[in-house]
Amino acid sequence: MGKNKIARFAENKLLPNVIQPTREEALNNFELKGKWREKIFKNDHPIVLELGCGKGEYTVGMAKAFPDKNFIGVDIKGARFWFGAKDAINNNLGNVAFLRTQIELIDCFFAENEVDEIWITFPDPQIKYRRGKHRLTHPDFLNRYKNILKSSAIVHLKTDSEFLHGYTLGLLQGLGYEILTAHHDIYGAPEYEPDTLYLREIKTYYEELFSSKGKTITYIKFKLK
Template identity: 45%
Template sequence: MGRHKLARFAANQVARNVFERGKPHYETICGNWHETYFHNTNPIALELACGRGEYTVALAEKFPEQNFIGVDIKGARLWKGSQQCLQKGLHNAAFLRTQIQNIEMFFAAGEVSEIWLIHPDPRPKDGDERRRLTNPRFLQHYRNIGKPGMWLRLRTDSDQLFHYTMEVLQNEKITDLSYTEDLYESPLIADHLDINGEPIRTKYEEMFVAKGHKIHYLKCRLW
């Protein structure tokens, strides 16, 4: 393991905004995020498979009246977002290191108001369909921790994942569906602007856009 990773893991161990195995509250935070960490009753939004946490950081900065939690299993990645939030003094942001399929271990029913899926792994192989984060079994996980009518948002460059998700949603109880296959040519881009009015982009999206890929986006309410 590289020295950089070891240093990042060590930083995560002492960062107050990182929740991971072996740290205080990791096993007791479920249902207690407002009381234990945020010390407010503001709505909680999750960025699942957050990677470096670009959205968690940007949205927390833009919306101080909301709380944001980036979730990922890769500690060396979420370290980046954690450190940025600490440097910016963003107390309405946190990071949780866990597998997405274990999400119900960390959030109680009705604790989450919104979920963002930003360029998740599209899992293009047919055998990986159950691992797609918009598969019906994951949607049920989200419902189990979410408030009725919670927002689900997906941003992806994958035609396959986007169209797969649209098909899945036809058989789900949803409302207020909006979507575009070219986000940068859509008024829905307004959902993705940072505090300076610039589009929030992940490192990977910058590469996708440079290659000419169109960015797809959809949002709906889950019931």
């Protein structure tokens, strides 16, 4: 492991907006479950998760754009989201936190109806058939999300993978979930809902990378309840 990674892991332990529970803590009535607003954010604003947040650009970007919401970036790679955690602190953003965990455990950390919105940004599409259960829109993951989402909650998928986009659309239709919006090219689509203009204004590291290579960026907005 490089020296920079070691330093970031060490600093994460000191950052007030980084939560790094053990697996045992997750599986044994995690102390913040149902209490994120009370103990972390000190307000009653909506909670928005970004799953697989990487460096945290989207989490921090949305927190700047929507100060009346609380944002939590979730990823297992703490050395990556260190960048977002530091950015949030440097910009005095009290509505940002980062949770280091595997997304398979997401419903161990949040209570029923605690989460208002979920963003899934540029996840690994897991194209190989035997890796299908690891797709973040696989039915097993969708059921975990349902356990923590409010009935009115929105889920967003933003990806450069036409495979994952198509897989998710077909899955949602087959399961009878409500698809609110589906775009095959968010930068080429002339029609846009006013409240989703920020889809093009906030970009992750990977989005910048994929866009520079001419890849099409797709988007789905849907409900699970």
